[in-house]
Amino acid sequence: MDQRSKIVWNPFTPGYFENPYDHLKICREQNPIHKVLTNSWIFFKYNDVNEILSSNKFEVSELSDFFKEKEPYIFKNSTACPYLSKGTKMWPMYLNNEEHKQTRAVMGKSLLLKGLDKALIEFADRINYEHQGKKHIDLVAYCARYIYLVLERILGVSDLGELEQIKQYSNWLARSQDVYVPRQVYQEVNSWLLWGKDIFVDSGFEKNVKHYADQSNLNYTEDDLYSISALTLMAAFETSKDNLSTALHCILQSNELIEYVLRCNQEELNILIEELFRFSSPLQYTIRVNKNPLEYDDIHIPAYTKLYLCLASANRDDTVFERPNDVLVDRNPNEHLSFGKGVHFCLGANIARQEMRNCLKPMVQFLKNYRIKNEEEIQWSKQIFMRTIESVALEARF
Amino acid sequence: MEKIDIKDWLQNQIAQELGTTIEEVSCDEDFENLKLDSLALVSLSYELESQANIEISPTIFTEFNTINKLAAWINAQK
């Protein structure tokens, strides 16, 4: 028996949440396809993950149906109104075929993107102005505030309410997609889903969704409209905030990177930004289901098995990326999978790029006057699918 | 005393989850054979964390696969 096959993916390995990449490397190199949880399989290599995402022989698993089946158990002995299945029903990353295509098309047309570049420059300046002269800054709160302003803009909401509550709302919704989620956490997700029901009423985005859905004769209910808006907020806020805070955290650790960001031209900046997406991999995993049985050497996977695809591992695969654990400012080409691939390719990838292209220089210019207070005290959230920094304390150099 | 508490608690919870009596939940039976699905096991480990007052990973039921083994491990942590 090959000793190497003993390694099994375990995100509760000590130190995983601080740095998942050491464990992922061992999995990728020693046991790149193996069985996990009950009857699921996990893939670590770039080529495998890339191939599955690109192929039409796979589909996405259905989250809303999972919740429909589990709601009686989740809400056993509870007086809460079950809303998990309804609230997640229109999330496109869990829809297949025609329903997916229609929902994705409506969402894409409904985001308010006109004049976004100009607005983003203003937002970055505004954030810097708000933080001017402060001796202490939490980098994550600073990033969250920028993404919050972007969200108000692209969703056409004049006031999203307290940033702290939106941060929590987005984070709880993101947790609904994680693995190893207990029913107590699902109950909390449920209450946040119910809490947010009024956020998007009369928003420009929801009006547009209604309009384009009517045009295509899609009869969306109020719950469907809310489900689409809630997903859009979560997908846009959580990942962009995580990416920006991880990227700035990395840049602030290196004077070389700080100087490079400040002096590079737009084209060089765009290349660096792609590299930062690869490096941070905010969504670390995704799931697919195989429509047909699969064979990999001596491995046989029956049809309709859940397959976990580790995007974070694929993005650090050294058979594809030279020195994968380093940020190489001029890495080009850079076919990273941080936005996924294939029919479910991130709908907001270009928005995420625009956000970064407009904010990185002014933010680094401002933050170079700060240093990370205590690298050891940085807290990473205990989430598996998303890689989230909780907070990074910065102190002024002045 | 402690030993009996955690064991009792686990037996009780599992009996409730399965809708059977405590007597029918064997402390040497592999959790896999008890027909608890993964959501139930993860939820149980979450609850167990506050009962035992120590950090418990959701994979605990595969690492210690019977009530007896799990209770012994938890008691050894205190």
Ligand code: HEM
């Ligand atoms: C750095 C920022 C972002 C990252 C890393 C990211 C990552 C991803 C990934 C990996 C997927 C594919 C999931 C899969 O295939 O299962 C995805 C899908 C999606 N993303 Fe993003 N995302 C980001 C920003 C955004 C933004 C700003 C928005 C919205 C404005 C957005 C909306 C969506 C939507 C709607 C989908 C589902 C697409 C579909 O299933 O057809 N994302 N994202």
